[in-house]
Amino acid sequence: MTDTTAPGPLDVPRLLSQLTLEEKAALLDGADRWHTEPIERLGVPAVMMADGPHGLRKQSPEAALNDLHESYPATCFPPAVSLASTWDPALVHRVGAALGDECRAAGVSILLGPGVNMKRSPLCGRNFEYYSEDPFLAGELGSAFVGGVQSRGIGTSLKHFAANNQETQRRHVSAEIDERTLREIYLPAFERVVTQADPWTLMCSYNRINGVYSAENPWLLTRVLRDEWGFRGLVMSDWDAVNVREHGVAAGLDLEMPSSHGVGTARIVQAVRDGALSEEAVDLCARRVLELANRSLPALAPGQTFDADAHHALAREAATRSAVLLKNAGDLLPLSASGGTVAVIGELARTPRYQGAGSSQVVPTRLDDALTALQGALAGSRAVTFAPGYVVEAEAPDPALVAEAVQHARAADVVVLFLGLPPSYESEGYDRPHMHLPGPQVALLEAVAEANADVVVVLANGSAVAMDPWHHRARALLEGWLLGQAGGGAVADLLLGSANPSGRLAETLPLAYAHTPTIGTFPGEHGQVRYGEGLLIGYRWYDAHRIDVAYPFGHGLSYTTFGYSDLQTEARDAGREVSVQVSLTVTNTGQRAGREVVQVYVTDPECSVFRPEAELKGFAAVDLEPGQSVRVTIALDERAFSYWHVGLARWVIEGGTFGIRVCSSSRDTRLATDLELAGEDPLQPLSPELPTAMWLDHPIAGPRIRELLEGDPEYDDYRMDRLRENPFDRVARMRGFPIPEAELPALAAQANASTDAGA
Numbered sequence: 146m147t148d149t150t151a152p153g154p155l156d157v158p159r160l161l162s163q164l165t166l167e168e169k170a171a172l173l174d175g176a177d178r179w180h181t182e183p184i185e186r187l188g189v190p191a192v193m194m195a196d197g198p199h200g201l202r203k204q205s206p207e208a209a210l211n212d213l214h215e216s217y218p219a220t221c222f223p224p225a226v227s228l229a230s231t232w233d234p235a236l237v238h239r240v241g242a243a244l245g246d247e248c249r250a251a252g253v254s255i256l257l258g259p260g261v262n263m264k265r266s267p268l269c270g271r272n273f274e275y276y277s278e279d280p281f282l283a284g285e286l287g288s289a290f291v292g293g294v295q296s297r298g299i300g301t302s303l304k305h306f307a308a309n310n311q312e313t314q315r316r317h318v319s320a321e322i323d324e325r326t327l328r329e330i331y332l333p334a335f336e337r338v339v340t341q342a343d344p345w346t347l348m349c350s351y352n353r354i355n356g357v358y359s360a361e362n363p364w365l366l367t368r369v370l371r372d373e374w375g376f377r378g379l380v381m382s383d384w385d386a387v388n389v390r391e392h393g394v395a396a397g398l399d400l401e402m403p404s405s406h407g408v409g410t411a412r413i414v415q416a417v418r419d420g421a422l423s424e425e426a427v428d429l430c431a432r433r434v435l436e437l438a439n440r441s442l443p444a445l446a447p448g449q450t451f452d453a454d455a456h457h458a459l460a461r462e463a464a465t466r467s468a469v470l471l472k473n474a475g476d477l478l479p480l481s482a483s484g485g486t487v488a489v490i491g492e493l494a495r496t497p498r499y500q501g502a503g504s505s506q507v508v509p510t511r512l513d514d515a516l517t518a519l520q521g522a523l524a525g526s527r528a529v530t531f532a533p534g535y536v537v538e539a540e541a542p543d544p545a546l547v548a549e550a551v552q553h554a555r556a557a558d559v560v561v562l563f564l565g566l567p568p569s570y571e572s573e574g575y576d577r578p579h580m581h582l583p584g585p586q587v588a589l590l591e592a593v594a595e596a597n598a599d600v601v602v603v604l605a606n607g608s609a610v611a612m613d614p615w616h617h618r619a620r621a622l623l624e625g626w627l628l629g630q631a632g633g634g635a636v637a638d639l640l641l642g643s644a645n646p647s648g649r650l651a652e653t654l655p656l657a658y659a660h661t662p663t664i665g666t667f668p669g670e671h672g673q674v675r676y677g678e679g680l681l682i683g684y685r686w687y688d689a690h691r692i693d694v695a696y697p698f699g700h701g702l703s704y705t706t707f708g709y710s711d712l713q714t715e716a717r718d719a720g721r722e723v724s725v726q727v728s729l730t731v732t733n734t735g736q737r738a739g740r741e742v743v744q745v746y747v748t749d750p751e752c753s754v755f756r757p758e759a760e761l762k763g764f765a766a767v768d769l770e771p772g773q774s775v776r777v778t779i780a781l782d783e784r785a786f787s788y789w790h791v792g793l794a795r796w797v798i799e800g801g802t803f804g805i806r807v808c809s810s811s812r813d814t815r816l817a818t819d820l821e822l823a824g825e826d827p828l829q830p831l832s833p834e835l836p837t838a839m840w841l842d843h844p845i846a847g848p849r850i851r852e853l854l855e856g857d858p859e860y861d862d863y864r865m866d867r868l869r870e871n872p873f874d875r876v877a878r879m880r881g882f883p884i885p886e887a888e889l890p891a892l893a894a895q896a897n898a899s900t901d902a903g904a
């Protein structure tokens with residue numbers, strides 16, 4: 146439909162020249178909680194934004210500011226924790242597009258998400274809003290989400306940039322992270338989304354990184370984000386994340402949200418008048434607000450609607466793909482359509498937990514529950530009984546409810562027991578104090594399993610729960626995460642086999658909290674959280690420490706089986722430019738149609754720096770009929786082989802042998818091969834204070850130094866060997882050393898110029 150009502154584009158350069166300093170400063174402040182400031186005299190419209198992102202949380206103008214339960218109904222798709230388990234960018238893109246349509250219908254121009262922060266600890270209260278413990282997976286899915294929403298002419302806000310990995314003290318904690326860890330773990334998902342999907346906006350985090358608030362960090366918001374990654378959108382603050390507004394403007398924080406009620410505007414104007422802030426910096430930010438308005442205008446035609454039924458169906462499809470079958474002893478699942486009684490136990494079967502709490506909480510257009518869905522699907526063929534078994538928020542068992550549940554279990558052929566975290570256990574704003582399921586639920590499982598060993602457990606949780614104390618009691622285990630408004634039907638489809646599980650874990654499920662990477666360093670103390678585990682988060686940690694886990698990253702069962710064969714790699718290897726095609730054949734070797742997620746992990750066993758044992762660098766999903774085979778090709782780019790070289794301050798592929806593992810999970814390698822890449826022999830630029838060893842081992846400087854030392858009895862090879870660890874300038878100061886300290890800079894310049902390290 147041609148849109149004839151949308152206003153025409155703004156002439157940004159002309160507007161900038163017409164706006165007063167006060168008006169430009171006002172543009173850099175929200176008008177209220179959800180709008181940018183309009184400038185009516187020049188026809189600059191307000192841009193509306195709203196939370197989500199797994200549904201639209203548009204509040205009515207009358208809603209109390211912090212009433213998270215009040216918003217217009219919208220489709221509640223599965224939150225990020227669940228969508229991530231689909232490992233399916235195409236599906237995530239479709240969900241994003243549907244969300245874009247709901248925004249258009251509501252006149253909302255920016256959907257505030259997705260969140261691509263890493264799951265550093267399972268205790269982070271907001272993990273349900275984040276995709277993964279792996280930056281590559283989070284980046285791919287985040288890009289798909291952004292691409293989907295923006296394909297409808299609606300913007301996104303990639304958040305929370307960066308290192309917002311906990312809720313405890315989130316507004317001022319300083320995340321103390323070394324640069325290599327930032328570059329390889331905490332920034333790449335943002336980088337991937339920025340470079341692949343061009344999000345219209347990005348939201349900075351509340352916290353500080355190495356002492357500097359994200360809202361006023363020029364390294365983060367300008368050097369890395371814009372100069373290195375080429376971000377061309379607008380940066381907004383998280384809600385009330387601004388510390389010193391004028392510092393934010395100088396650092397590249399375009400928009401303060403929500404409205405500071407004039408405080409930020411006045412500070413900006415004053416700072417320009419005092420000469421503490423340049424007007425060019427204000428212009429730059431104002432230009433980005435105007436450009437955002439321009440990008441927003443075309444989609445804002447009145448009278449647009451969306452198809453709530455179609456979106457509910459898509460939410461069900463996404464939920465079906467999201468659940469992960471962790472265990473299925475003796476093929477207890479799928480349940481057959483006929484047979485004896487199915488005892489459904491657990492309050493969460495009829496009162497589903499389908500999303501997390503906080504700013505992302507949406508009011509669904511409708512809500513399915515698994516109990517009704519199972520009863521409907523089995524009507525007339527199998528009896529379904531129900532016992533609640535526990536009160537969701539209770540911390541002590543209810544003996545009468547347990548007794549009733551046990552009775553049901555005893556009388557049934559099979560038990561489907563719904564367990565999970567109560568809503569109060571996980572939310573934006575605080576972290577979990579522990580990883581356990583509520584005690585009464587575990588006690589119920591024990592009692593029920595005594596009465597009937599054929600127990601299927603269906604979990605509802607927004608982040609990993611400790612498995613050790615109880616999971617042996619479940620013969621089958623379906624990790625349902627939080628499945629959105631259509632999760633009930635999806636669970637029934639999966640339990641009954643009308644859908645075949647295909648979800649894969651996007652985070653490791655450890656046996657116990659004591660095994661997790663951040664013991665002792667989460668959530669920090671005295672306002673600081675030290676990322677002492679460095680690169681080793683998630684599976685990288687469990688692999689490095691050879692720790693058994695309950696269910697590894699990437700794991701997920703199916704009702705069919707898959708065979709892998711004929712691995713081939715084809716490399717285009719031109720130094721820093723590398724691409725590798727990994728191809729293999731996947732065959733459905735079972736009896737049912739199913740979907741396999743092929744995962745490619747890269748290892749770098751011969752590197753001069755420490756590298757995690759194996760890292761996910763590619764994946765692809767294939768749908769296969771029984772007996773069908775398909776050739777799958779997964780492309781790996783330079784980044785798949787690179788590490789961040791701290792000395793050179795850039796990515797480096799160190800030449801040598803790399804391993805390619807084709808896996809069904811991070812701990813289930815199906816095919817493997819090696820690959821030689823020329824890469825480079827990274828040379829750090831020499832400077833006088835570096836260790837003598839680096840000078841002696843340098844291909845240009847080393848021979849030159851030996852030449853200058855030739856015949857000197859005091860500084861022969863033996864003596865120089867003893868001095869390898871000493872800074873070279875201090876060696877040059879030693880009595881009688883033949884190379885004067887003053888000559889070192891020239892020697893260094895000569896050596897650096899003849900290698901690309903000097904670049």
Ligand code: BGC
Pocket residue numbers: 196257304383384504
């Ligand atoms: C959250 C953001 C959210 C914003 C607006 C903040 O507290 O951290 O994720 O988009 O509020 O509700």
